[in-house]
Amino acid sequence: MITLEGVSKSFQQKIAVHDVSFSLEKGKILGLLGPNGAGKTTIIRMMNRIFVPDKGSIFFNGELLNQKHLRHIGYLPEERGLYKTMTVWEHIKLIGQLRGLSKEDITSNYKFWEEKFDISSWKSKRIEELSKGMAQKVQFICTIIHQPDVLILDEPFSGFDPVNIELIQNEIKAMKDKGKTILLSSHNMKSVEELCDKVVLINQSKKVLEGNVYDLRSQKGEDIYAIRFRGNMIAFVNALWIGFELVGKEELSSDTTVAYVKMRNESTFEDLLRTLLGQVEIEAAWKVLTSMQEIFIQEVAKK
Numbered sequence: 035m036i037t038l039e040g041v042s043k044s045f046q047q048k049i050a051v052h053d054v055s056f057s058l059e060k061g062k063i064l065g066l067l068g069p070n071g072a073g074k075t076t077i078i079r080m081m082n083r084i085f086v087p088d089k090g091s092i093f094f095n096g097e098l099l100n101q102k103h104l105r106h107i108g109y110l111p112e113e114r115g116l117y118k119t120m121t122v123w124e125h126i127k128l129i130g131q132l133r134g135l136s137k138e139d140i141t142s143n144y145k146f147w148e149e150k151f152d153i154s155s156w157k158s159k160r161i162e163e164l165s166k167g168m169a170q171k172v173q174f175i176c177t178i179i180h181q182p183d184v185l186i187l188d189e190p191f192s193g194f195d196p197v198n199i200e201l202i203q204n205e206i207k208a209m210k211d212k213g214k215t216i217l218l219s220s221h222n223m224k225s226v227e228e229l230c231d232k233v234v235l236i237n238q239s240k241k242v243l244e245g246n247v248y249d250l251r252s253q254k255g256e257d258i259y260a261i262r263f264r265g266n267m268i269a270f271v272n273a274l275w276i277g278f279e280l281v282g283k284e285e286l287s288s289d290t291t292v293a294y295v296k297m298r299n300e301s302t303f304e305d306l307l308r309t310l311l312g313q314v315e316i317e318a319a320w321k322v323l324t325s326m327q328e329i330f331i332q333e334v335a336k337k
Contacts, residue, residue, distance in 0.1 A: 035057075035095060035215045036058040036094055037055075037057045038092050039091050040055055040091070041054050041091070041092060042089040043088050050076040051076050051236075053090070053240065055090075061215060063217075063230045063231050063232075064218070064233070065218050065220065065229070065247070066219040067219070067330060068334075073240075074188075078111075080092060081186060081217070082104065082109050083100075083104060094106075105133065105134060106182055107183075107184045107185075107186060108177040108180065108182035109177065109188075110177040110186070110188060114170070114173050116169055116172060119161070122156045122157055122158070122161065125161060126144050127140055129179055130144075130180065133180035135179070140179065143180075144175065147178075147179075150205075156168065156172075166193040170193045174202065174205075183214065183215060184214070184216070185215070185217070187219065187220075189219060190218070191203075199225070210229075223325065232246050251329070252324075254329050255322070256296060258294055258297075258322045259319060260292055260319065260322050261295060261310065261318075262317045263310070264290050264314065265289070265314030265315050267283070267293075270291070272313075273309050273310050274295065274309065277306075277309070278298055278306055278309070280294070281294050281295065281296045282294040
């Protein structure tokens with residue numbers, strides 16, 4: 035839906051973004067990752083026409099991105115911008131009007147989110163009276179009040195407690211289910227694992243990694259499997275013999291253990307199961323995926 039082709043941006047002698055290309059696919063969630071200062075925010079601002087690329091192009095549904103496309107985009111910036119002396123309703127109404135909504139649509143759309151977030155008592159409160167988390171909810175509503183097709187969310191979980199993080203995550207998932215296209219920039223790698231279909235990692239102004247989240251987590255780590263079993267640990271170890279290596283274990287109860295096994299040589303998961311059958315009672319087995327946190331650290335450390 036939005037495509038960047040060879041996009042670069044500099045500020046004086048400082049290169050902020052260098053030759054970055056990727057696509058934000060319709061109905062998908064893309065995670066834009068990177069350390070502080072990598073260039074993520076500059077990319078996001080170019081996608082919102084706050085900055086114009088020095089080189090390269092940005093397309094919206096095949097057309098060069100222009101002002102008319104912004105009505106289809108909802109942007110939640112990392113630096114929150116609420117007018118502190120306005121009431122919640124005054125602020126929501128102002129944003130809705132700027133997005134071209136009628137008063138009836140603003141009222142209807144706000145009513146939906148007011149009930150969803152259980153915030154009916156906030157309507158007459160001034161923004162400055164709200165806690166950081168409450169203000170974040172208002173900012174989120176401002177981002178989606180015009181029901182955009184594309185959401186660009188820069189650190190949307192900042193300032194939220196775990197309960198509200200889950201609440202916002204659920205809303206993001208629900209929007210994806212409705213066909214919304216979402217770019218999520220976050221340092222919360224657990225949220226990236228749960229929400230994103232694909233990630234792009236930016237480091238020192240350049241794209242250094244791109245791929246499907248599951249594929250990256252499967253490919254980047256060591257070939258380690260977890261086996262939950264009932265039985266004798268010695269029998270388990272003896273059965274491994276030379277094709278496998280025990281690299282860790284957790285005792286769940288007196289007779290139930292989770293063992294972590296690394297493959298050696300050309301051994302496969304099927305080989306491992308055949309080796310263990312008849313020696314212990316296998317309850318479950320799965321591949322241990324590398325976390326996005328580990329992948330992030332590995333890739334940034336390469337420089």
